[in-house]
Amino acid sequence: MPRPVRGGLMLTGLVLAAGGSLRLGEAKQLLPYRGRTLLDATLDVARACGFDQLLVTLGGSAGEIRGRVDLGGCTVVDNPDFSSGCGSSIRAAAAEIAGDAVVLLLGDQPGIDPADVRRLAAAETPVAVCRYDDGLGHPLLFRRPVFGDLTTLHGDKAVWKLLHSGRFPATEVRCAGPVPIDVDTRHDYWRLLAGGAR
Numbered sequence: 019m020p021r022p023v024r025g026g027l028m029l030t031g032l033v034l035a036a037g038g039s040l041r042l043g044e045a046k047q048l049l050p051y052r053g054r055t056l057l058d059a060t061l062d063v064a065r066a067c068g069f070d071q072l073l074v075t076l077g078g079s080a081g082e083i084r085g086r087v088d089l090g091g092c093t094v095v096d097n098p099d100f101s102s103g104c105g106s107s108i109r110a111a112a113a114e115i116a117g118d119a120v121v122l123l124l125g126d127q128p129g130i131d132p133a134d135v136r137r138l139a140a141a142e143t144p145v146a147v148c149r150y151d152d153g154l155g156h157p158l159l160f161r162r163p164v165f166g167d168l169t170t171l172h173g174d175k176a177v178w179k180l181l182h183s184g185r186f187p188a189t190e191v192r193c194a195g196p197v198p199i200d201v202d203t204r205h206d207y208w209r210l211l212a213g214g215a216r
Contacts, residue, residue, distance in 0.1 A: 028117040029070050029120075030116060031069035032075070032123065033064050033074040034104050035060070035075060048082060051211070056126055057083065061092065073093050073095055073114055075094075077099075077101075096110070102172065104173075104176065106171075108171050126201040127199065129210075130156070134157070134193045147191065149192050150196055150197045155193075155197035156200070163186070
């Protein structure tokens with residue numbers, strides 16, 4: 019498996035896939051996408067990033083996801099508090115992170131480019147975030163000095179609050195194109211099917 023050039027950095031990927039899909043009305047992880055499921059597509063991208071460790075959090079519809087999604091190569095972290103937002107998934111996974119840095123990916127965002135992850139990994143600041151043509155977006159990278167703060171996150175926007183808090187130096191890594199689509203609503207899903215992942 020190819021690995022990002024990162025100067026000996028051990029890199030963990032964390033795919034956040036525990037959401038209950040309340041806005042969509044069904045498990046978005048299992049929506050059909052390119053002959054498989056949406057989460058399968060995202061995990062394929064994550065595997066292509068060449069992480070030393072790959073974690074995926076599950077919560078809503080976890081049993082069905084385990085039965086239908088290829089979780090090979092992933093360590094599954096169960097998040098019973100998934101309904102309180104992404105922060106709970108990051109807290110649940112924090113103890114499992116073996117890397118010197120962790121890259122957060124959304125389980126419903128298959129349009130991430132592994133080359134962008136490699137550029138994130140090359141950033142030397144404690145925090146790095148993708149700067150797309152139309153704004154900031156996932157994935158985000160956090161190095162070990164930030165891990166303690168990751169265990170205190172609450173809610174869906176917690177990582178953004180941490181990023182903008184100014185507590186840690188951050189690098190904005192330029193990435194081509196618009197922010198990749200993440201599927202929160204039926205309209206997002208139609209956009210993804212109609213126009214590709216971005």
